[in-house]
Amino acid sequence: MEILILKSASSSFTNAGISTFASSNALTGFFTSPLLNKGTIYCRYCSNAELKAIKETGILRGGIPGRSYFTTDKYTTSAEAQERLSLGTLPEVRIEFSITNSPKIFGPSIVQADKIGHLGKGIEYWSPNKVDLIIRRIMTLK
Secondary structure, three states: OOEEEEOOOOOOEEEOOEEEEOOOOOOOEEEEOHHHHOOOOEEEEEOHHHHHHHHHHOEHHHHOOOOEEEEOOOOOOHHHHHHHHOOOOOOOEEEEEEEOOOOOEEEEEEOOOOOOOOOOOOEEEEEOOOOEEEEEEEEEOO
16 A cells, blocks of 8 residues: 655655655645545535436536545534535535545545635545546435
8 A cells, every 4th residue: 555645846755655756746635546445435515416417427526527525524514514624605415435446536635724714624635537436325414
């Protein structure tokens, strides 16, 4: 199992099975090996419209290109999910899912507070790739 940590372009070392490498990319965080995804249940907080798109395509965010964000945190209310994940809108549902392909996944990282006052501090992962999934559970949020 290897976890790659993206750092600034000036760092490069290996320590205790963790590889750090130089990157011209300004990203900071962790790159998680696809092998670590097997058996992991992730959550996505979203609208019913997004849920419909996910069901139709089997792809996170309904296959819309760009970064897909998700978490391992389980919240039961829309307000708590919005606060901890700094979401722009109140989510309607929590989708629990397993990933079936091998996208690059960055995280875990701590969600930062946003400019409109959400606290953040939840756990987030993200992928720049298409994330194929199997829905394990859908929960309507309070």
